[in-house]
Amino acid sequence: MALSDREVQFLDTTLRDGEQAPGISLSPEEKAEIARALDAANVSVIEAGSACTGPGERETISRVTDLDLDARVTSFARGVRNDIDLALDCDVDGVNLVVPASDRHVEEKLDTTHEDVVDTTVDLVEYAKDHGLWVEVLGEDGSRADLDFLEDLMGAAIDSGADRVCAPDTVGHATPDRMFEIYDRLSDLGPTSMHTHDDLGLAVTNTLAGLAAGADLVHGTINGIGERAGNVAIEEVAMALDHGYGVKTLDTEMLHELGQLVSSATDVPLPPNKAVIGENAFTHESGIHTDGTLKDDAMYEPYPPEKVGRERRLVLGKHAGRAGVKAGLREHDVEVTDDELSEIVSRVKELGDRGKRVTDADLLTIAEEVQGRERDRRVELVDLTAASGSGTPTASVRLEVDGEERVSSGTGSGPVDAAIAAVRSALGSAANAQLDSYHVDAITGGTDAVVTVEVEMSRGDRSVTVAASDSDITTASVRAMVDALDRLVANEETPVLADD
Template identity: 70%
Template sequence: MVDLFGELPETNTLSDSDVQFLDTTLRDGEQAPGISLTPTDKAEIAQKLDATGVSIIEAGSACTGVGERETILRVTNLDLDAMVTSFARGVKNDIDLALDCGVDGVNLVVPASDRHIEGKVGTTRDEVIETTVNLTEYAKDHGLWVEVLGEDGSRADLDFLERLMSGAIDAGADRICYCDTVGHATPEHTAAAVSQLAPLGPTSTHTHDDLGLAMANTLVSIGAGANLVHATVNGIGERAGNVALEEVAIALDHGYDVETVETERLYDLAQTVATATDVPLAPNKAVVGENAFAHESGIHTDGTLKDETMYEPYSPNAVGRERRLVLGKHAGRAGVRSALNEHNVEVTDDELTTIVERVKTIGERGRRITDTDLLAIADEVQGRDRDRPIELLDLTATSGGATPTASVRLAVDGEEHVASGVGSGPVDAAVTATRKALDIDATLESYHVDAITGGTNALVTVEVEVSHSDHSVSVNASDADITRASVTAMLDAFNQLLETDRRSVTVTE
């Protein structure tokens, strides 16, 4: 049987490690396809990384161009507590360009595997060592902090990698870095490689997730003696990405009592990067995904209400999150009652049974049940007449001409509102007219025909999802006329939103 993790040094366990982060979101993260951060984006992210407690921020690659250098200079001028560095290839001009940006240091990347030494650069092992020594001495002579990274180190000959990094340390490098550049390595190999490098001097680890092993390789690196982790926020990066900073931070904090950063700031940091990069967080993303602290199952919800740690490894507050009890087809009585209690709605046991059944029925259709939906269900079950500030008085729609048109007449808090609109079809025209008549600050998130009955008197069911601020509601309406069903659904949704938060939704003429 293969021992995947090998035998780690007894003198360096995770629990007694002092670990810091080098964040490369602004460099390696930006190299992911489709990502291009503006100078403002980079400055904001750098400030939040600094506030989170990240020790080193790789602000970019000065060799990329004038625009990149101006952006790096903007970050260096922020007067951050974190050290700011630039990526530099194994050429003197890259170091000079980094110096022009006012950085504190450089991440000097040199080829380590024969594939890169011979196939990419066209040189020899001895020449790589000589160049590395000369460039390290040059950078140190100019007052820079220097980290030397052996590119493709996970596929390098380990004896050569040790010789290369030993030369860098002897030349004055502040630290060396083991790089799994292509996400090739297994934890067993990573542990062996870092164990061989760590005795030489301060050692970092740089892992990619092509095999889904970035986290495992990071943890065994630390166990083998590495004390600086290269990571990106949300794990963005080339191909399958880098190890995720927030995941490493929480794994070390929760699993090994190793404090690295202010974890309470991680969710805000993740959201900032997701917005800036336009790369949304997957719902099941560890630590920062929408579902990380969401519970729908009746058993899980009931257990969580009794003991918050029942189905969570750590508190959502630890990463700046809040727990959510989600209502859907798996909802149970405890979860539904808890949600109602949050809105001060008291129900009998029989009423709760009916409400739970309706919630489950809606959930089985694949719909998300919002707080607004739940309150509307409770109103109906308890027989309360809901205030309906908006009523449909008249609707006409025509599509016989070149341009479909529609007009609506509504009563809004007793006042008559009339508007007309045009669209690509009668439904589009009617929805446009309705929105003009109301001028409601809300968004139509989705619209589709949910079901059509058979026969000559076919009944059309339209479903719309409308949102405003933090509230959203999905509503069905049925009618033999698809246009009327659409407008009715829209108005029902608006009425529910108005009822939920009348003060935040304004209706004007």
């Protein structure tokens, strides 16, 4: 059956294979939150961890099984009975039972024989099935295994009751034709799953090759986190299936939110050019592309950003053109003449040439200068002090708001957080703006580096980006935020009230 007519499900292993990536450790709360989001997005199976890791991990897996999700919750288990028992202690629905498949694993790592591996696997599958578990058997390093042995092993697993089998590309070694060859044979045995790694940048392609050969479940992680170069990224496979083959799997509108959630829980930042969820995935700067996009949304995008829960962004820089600049100005209700527009475009390009992304505030300042308008600032930072150390970080700010001085203080998880709390408290309802993004860039590498903080804030249907630089990160953050708030309330008629 053609891929476009098939049903494909996902097994998410962000909480197991993803967490095995260097430096990642998720708390029980974080795992539970991610599991809930995966379930809401229609992931079919959630591999919540490895019960054999220790009591802490078992507690965490139990937290996930207690959530009573629609998704099946499983634990990783090595090819020993004790691992299955430990998984049962966590009340999981199933196990991902990993047994050796390649000669490297069978002979060198475990010093055993093909016959023994088959016998042990049959015994373990029967044991797990007797205890009511859903069982998926993974032949570790399957892509490097002898194909005849792999077929014997997986056939024995299915015959002894396994629900499905998988030949993981454990080290990201396979090419798409190898994957197709393997799954062409395994899929005759029973239901098969894909498990690919991205060491050659082929994780998505290999997954699609296996699906084309007959597999119908995909193991992957959100954002592609995982050991070494990572696992296949679920959001990429889901969108490739949706866009390329018309196969509906997950609630794709949740993909961006899921990506953000996993990125912040794992502290693994997303590369800006990452497919589907990278910051630049739906951002256009070049004049030609911006102009084309303004004429037809689909001109330079494969599918609309809303499909993955995002919005299109047009940004200005050295590649800016008239159409993009004009559209940027119109978003802030600024109308300009043709001559003014030419002058603004050339100044925007000049700023972009210096390697800067041109923020809304930069654009508006340039327009004010070109049009000879003087801007009345409604909110200005007069003074800021922040203290952190052994106690709770605190900060106090003095602002001038509509000509009147306001002083306020705040506490937070760090000095920047405390200072932002102080600003919000001083501004009351005017600070009812959402901080949509917050970026810090160090311009030089030393501890005396000047940092640039860029914030994107929105209030109602208006949003604005502002950047500020300082050697002190708290000062830069507060200046950027105060400027952004000032821009957001600039056209509002009402006075900026302190409390209401």
